[in-house]
Amino acid sequence: MFDTIIVGAGFAGAVLAERLATQKQQRILVIDKRQHIGGNCYDCFDDHGVLIHQYGPHLFHTDNKKVFDYLGQFTEWLTYQHEVLALIDGQKVPVPFNLNSLHSLLPKSLAESLELKLIERFGYGVKVPILELREIDDKELKFLADFIYEKIFVNYTAKQWGKKPEDISAEVTGRVPVHISRDNRYFQDKYQAIPAQGYTQVFQKMLNQRNISLMLNTDFKDVFKLDFDTGKMQFMQSEFKGQLIFTGLIDELFASRFGELPYRSLAFNFEHLPIEQFQQKTTINYPNDYDFTRITEFKHITQQITPGTTIVKEFPQDFDRNDPNKNIPYYPIFTDENKQKLDRYLDFAKQFENITLVGRLAENRYYDMDDIVARALQVFDEIT
Structure with missing residues (x-):
């Protein structure tokens, strides 16, 4: 049996898995419903050899040297200033x-x-x-x-x-x-860079530890049970007495007992074009024209030299848990009503001593990449 089960293989889950496995020699199981690690930061090569960000552009920036140095253990950095x-x-x-x-x-x-x-x-x-x-x-x-x-x-x-x-x-x-100011950069943080070999390789290096096991393409609800009355947990129908670190939807963990929390989703339309460059900057926003919000061209980010170019158009849309084309919760929706509902979930979660909530979905708040890495490192210090 494992010492800790982590639900979610994005930054929050991966950082905590790596820290607990390497620093505390814990046996860790990471569960994710997707077929890949990396969460929304997952990147891959498309059919034309262009490295794309599958869930929209992710640009790393931070003023936190601790976070920058920590991630630097798993990648070389490629300097990139986003405009x-x-x-x-x-x-x-x-x-x-x-x-x-x-x-x-x-x-x-x-x-x-x-x-x-x-x-x-x-x-x-x-x-x-x-x-x-x-x-x-x-x-x-x-x-x-x-x-x-x-x-x-x-x-x-x-x-x-x-x-x-x-x-x-x-x-x-x-x-x-x-x-x-006349600074055209989108961010002004001290450290601005992208992983030289892509984000997915960062996650691979973080999770490629002797004490870490992965269970991908698995909905945690199919293998993990929580008794809300007793606080007892089961994994694969056997009692689990270790720690649960949960980075998914907080309302889903607690079976929507206080109602579902709303989110905003996105649809992505990728296009490969037989030209060297499509636009002069990585991202161009279209606030007043078209139904999409922006177009991103990935070669500006990765600085690849390859024939053709790949762009993606982003179409915001409502989140629908039951629609496979709309069931990715990218952004929590912050309203007073939703905050009251969230507070009920957070209060309820306090009674479960062996459960820790970490991340944008579990805490229902907005985190940039560096913020969630910092948060995960903070949680590691708190629970060990």
């Missing part, structure tokens, strides 16, 4: 919106006036949340805030979440700032 453009009024301008975007879209005199006001009010190099900018009483800055909101933010957000921006938690809207 994104948005198609606005027929022009492709940097996003998040910055001073270069300002001068591209507005008349010179107005752009210069607005730049001075922004710097005087907030300072240079500052990031201002779009919703905060909209509350300013200055007439010109209010015009700019409304312009950015209408041209870049509102329609993209509506497509992404299927909701009006004001109906979404500030935890989400706060992630889309206005940059008062």
